[in-house]
Amino acid sequence: MSIVRVREHVNPLSKKYQVPATPPDWSTIYAKPHQPLHVDIGCGKGHFVQDMATLQGDRNFLGLEIREPLVDQANRWRDELGLSNLHYLFCNANNSIRPLLTSLPTGILQQVTIQFPDPWFKRRHQKRRVVQPELVVDLAEFLVPGGIVFVQSDVEEVAIEMRDRFDEYPAFIRQHDDWLPDNPMSISTERERSTLSTSDEPIYRALFVYAKVS
Template sequence: MSVVRVREHVNPLSKKYQTPVSPPDWQTVYAQPDQPLHLDIGCGKGRFLLTLAQVQPDWNFLGLEIREPLVDQANNWRTEAGLNNLHYLFCNVNNSLRPILTSVPPNTLQRVSIQFPDPWFKRKQQKRRVVQPELVTELAEFLVSGGTVFLQSDVLEVAEEMRDRFDQHSAFQRQQHDWLAVNPLTVPTERETSTLERGEPVYRVVFDRV
């Protein structure tokens, strides 16, 4: 399984990424388009979804990623694995989430994950972070009642900001007060594995769409 090397950080506010994506025809993407959909925002190399799609064949999985070479590579891996419940899409979530969610079969979005997003530590760059109030509002609109949002980061400040933005929206309710000790999805990302192997903490939280 060859790996493409790309830039670690991409500025979503740059002119290159301001054209919203045109979603594909989901009837041709998934063998069973009406299955429950798990959306992974900022899927990186896509290996997390590649594993999860094999473990949960009764779900469809969609990974969104702003680094196009990683998307091409991940879709190649998907094809090699013969999976018809998995797709990766190159896009800027800041301007493409709504057209994507408008296009998927209605009432299928049941689970969302946002894992280890770029922290953008400098204050002037924090507007580049993926979890903005607009994203929370759009997920609230399209996520089914009882659906879940799973957030995790190894940067406390980022985890707290993501948590607080979902806390502030009336459509979401946190499952528990403290950080989760265990990943409820059971399949770790590469970043999660390497962080835990170094003995460093991962901050996790799950929200329900109420």
């Protein structure tokens, strides 16, 4: 597999990324478009959802990534593997998640993962972080009751912010009082494996179940 080199960080607030993504025709994207859906926000090179899609043929997977060359590369790899339950989209999740989820078949969004997002350490840059209150509201609108959101980061400040923003929304019920000791997914990301193998620093994880408020 050839490797595409891209910038490590992309400013989602720049003009280039302010136009929401146009939803595709999902019936041409997935062989079975009404299967349960897992969305990975900020999927990077896409290996995590590629591995998940390989293991779980009864579920569809959608990777969202703001760096377009990585999306093009990931879709080429998907085609080489012949995976009809996997797709990658180039978009800014903060302004595209609502139109994308609105266009999907009703009642299929069951899992969302947000893993090791760009930390944007400087205070003036923190509005660039992916987990903004509006994103939480959008996910709450489309997740099925019992659906899950899993977030993790090796940067404690970022993990706390993500955790707190989901905690603030009453319908998201955190499944552990402290940080999760282990990854509840069947697959680890490249970043997670690298961090665990080269550092003694912890990974901060939180799992939420969506309980629809009547």
